[in-house]
Amino acid sequence: MIEIIIYAFLAVSITFNILGSLSLHRFPDVYTRLHGATKCTTFGTIFAVFAVVLHSIWQLRETNDPKYLQMALHSMVALIALMLTNPTGAHAIAKAAHLSGSKPAKAVIDAYELRARGEVQ
Amino acid sequence: MIFPEFFYGMIGVALAGFITLARVMLGPSVPDRVVGVDTLNTLIVAGMILLGVAYDRVIYIDIAIVYALLSYIGTLIIAKYLQGGLE
Numbered sequence: 600m601i602e603i604i605i606y607a608f609l610a611v612s613i614t615f616n617i618l619g620s621l622s623l624h625r626f627p628d629v630y631t632r633l634h635g636a637t638k639c640t641t642f643g644t645i646f647a648v649f650a651v652v653l654h655s656i657w658q659l660r661e662t663n664d665p666k667y668l669q670m671a672l673h674s675m676v677a678l679i680a681l682m683l684t685n686p687t688g689a690h691a692i693a694k695a696a697h698l699s700g701s702k703p704a705k706a707v708i709d710a711y712e713l714r715a716r717g718e719v720q
Numbered sequence: 721m722i723f724p725e726f727f728y729g730m731i732g733v734a735l736a737g738f739i740t741l742a743r744v745m746l747g748p749s750v751p752d753r754v755v756g757v758d759t760l761n762t763l764i765v766a767g768m769i770l771l772g773v774a775y776d777r778v779i780y781i782d783i784a785i786v787y788a789l790l791s792y793i794g795t796l797i798i799a800k801y802l803q804g805g806l807e
Contacts, residue, residue: 606725609770613732616763620739623759629751636740636759644766647729651773654723666778673781674769680785681765684792688758691799696751698803 601657608650615643628704629696637689641682648678726774733767754798761791 619639626632655671658664697711713719737760744756765788772780 602725609725609729609732612766613729613736616733616736616766617739620736620743620759620763623740623743623756629749629755632743632752633755633758636755637762640736640759640762640766643733644762647733647766647770650729651726651769654726654773670773670778670781673778673785674773677765677769677781677785677788680788680792681762684788685762688792688795688799691796692751692754692758692802695799695802696754699751701749701751 601653605650605654608646608653612643612647612650615639615646619643629701630693630703633689633693633696637685641685644681645678648674722776723774726770730767730770730774733763733770737763737767751802754795754802757798758791758795761787761795765791 616639619636619642622635622639623632626635651674652671655667655674659667659671703709710719740756740759740763744753744760747753747756765784768780768784768787772778772784
């Protein structure tokens with residue numbers, strides 16, 4: 600029973616990671632690629648860590664080895680670090696790409712550019 | 721290996737990493753390559769956690785924590801360099 604749930608979590612993780620990396624090839628410019636890749640890989644990593652925590656708690660119940668408690672807690676710390684730093688890094692890359700002159704493809708209006716010129720508030 | 725299902729999960733994550741690596745190699749502009757490297761960092765952290773469980777070693781997961789924090793600093797520095805100076 601527990602193996603089926605772990606396999607399901609790993610399958611969701613692999614599916615979303617591969618969809619996120621395929622979105623780098625399907626979207627036209629930097630901003631949409633960043634949107635697809637960052638969200639999908641963060642979601643996939645969340646489910647990978649869920650599978651690890653479930654497996655560790657199960658092994659801790661069966662073998663009573665404190666190594667598995669350490670494994671679960673450290674993977675939770677890695678997940679929290681990733682969830683805090685990933686959107687911040689994506690925001691920094693998007694702002695740097697706009698300031699370095701990479702324009703959005705097929706965009707009708709660019710509010711960031713208009714606000715930099717002082718035309719809208 | 722002790723837990724093979726996590727090893728197969730790592731192989732799937734590595735496949736996603738190779739698809740991302742193609743974008744890093746043939747990206748037309750510099751911000752495209754930076755987006756690819758940022759995605760690759762997240763995938764490497766996920767793969768390292770899965771590999772640590774597959775081989776039953778906790779030390780791989782500690783290395784994944786350090787890699788996540790250091791790759792974040794690297795991404796911020798590259799973004800600061802791209803946007804042209806400290807302002």
